[in-house]
Amino acid sequence: MGCLYLIATPIGNLEDLSPRAARLLGEVALIAAEDTRRSRQLLSHLGLHTPLTSYYDHNKSGKLPAMLAALRTGDVALVSDGGTPGVSDPGYELVRAAIAAGYSVVPVPGPSAVTAALVASGLPCDAFVFAGFLPRKAAERRTVLAELATEARTVVVFEAPHRLLATLQDIAQLFGERPLAVARELTKLHEEIVRGTAQTAHAHFLESEPRGEVTLVIGGSPAAAEWALARVQAALQEALQSGLSAATAAKQVAADSGWTRRALYQLLERK
Numbered sequence: 001m002g003c004l005y006l007i008a009t010p011i012g013n014l015e016d017l018s019p020r021a022a023r024l025l026g027e028v029a030l031i032a033a034e035d036t037r038r039s040r041q042l043l044s045h046l047g048l049h050t051p052l053t054s055y056y057d058h059n060k061s062g063k064l065p066a067m068l069a070a071l072r073t074g075d076v077a078l079v080s081d082g083g084t085p086g087v088s089d090p091g092y093e094l095v096r097a098a099i100a101a102g103y104s105v106v107p108v109p110g111p112s113a114v115t116a117a118l119v120a121s122g123l124p125c126d127a128f129v130f131a132g133f134l135p136r137k138a139a140e141r142r143t144v145l146a147e148l149a150t151e152a153r154t155v156v157v158f159e160a161p162h163r164l165l166a167t168l169q170d171i172a173q174l175f176g177e178r179p180l181a182v183a184r185e186l187t188k189l190h191e192e193i194v195r196g197t198a199q200t201a202h203a204h205f206l207e208s209e210p211r212g213e214v215t216l217v218i219g220g221s222p223a224a225a226e227w228a229l230a231r232v233q234a235a236l237q238e239a240l241q242s243g244l245s246a247a248t249a250a251k252q253v254a255a256d257s258g259w260t261r262r263a264l265y266q267l268l269e270r271k
Helices: 019-027 036-046 060-073 092-100 113-120 138-148 161-175 198-207 229-241 246-257 261-269
Strands: 003-007 030-033 052-054 076-079 104-108 128-133 154-159 179-184 192-197 214-218
Touching (some): 003 019, 019 036, 019 104, 052 060, 060 076, 092 104, 113 179, 128 138, 138 261, 154 161, 161 179, 161 198, 179 198, 246 261
Parallel strands (some): 003 076, 030 052, 128 154
16 A cells, blocks of 8 residues: 655755655655656656656546555655645645545655745744735735735735736735735745835836746734724625715724725725
């Protein structure tokens, strides 16, 4: 009976691969890879010839039976394009299925863009919220950001470089003058960490086109006693039912709740 190894692989610098991870990549019977081309490059660097099979968002459901069949006869490693598999990458369904089938699931820790950006951001790391990739559509992105705007803990999200400028504008509107770090191309040759606010980061990337993978780290809300989402929604509803306009209701609730008016407008637009 095989074991499923969740092996963290480099997000850029190949020296970040642990000796344990390198050994296991050579010992397992099969590697399930998000991108076989990327994984084949890593194996070539290591001088390994372990069999590879693709396992990514669009085929993961259909591949589950084959993955479980492979585990019946040997060990399987799950790897992503880079970083820890299952963190905003395919993997959760396979892990859950392997556990349900009685197979051992073993994490092999290593590189992660989430923790790398967080600890280098200069923002509090004692507690944080990771929200994964922001939605591609602007309206959905603003809705998610509006809900995160009152989070007291540090917020970490992923974003595509071609949407970064628009996202920074949204953050500036919804979060205000909040400390922020944009970590780009972590551990790679052109690694860059821009610290400041959404406004200053936006100005920087207007002059220097953002490229590569981007991780955003945003400071938590400084308000001492911000309201939870459900309480804010109830207060907005009560204000509207009393006859107040949307603008007046948002202004009133913002004064009491610690939310920005812009974030409240986003909630009202969803109704």
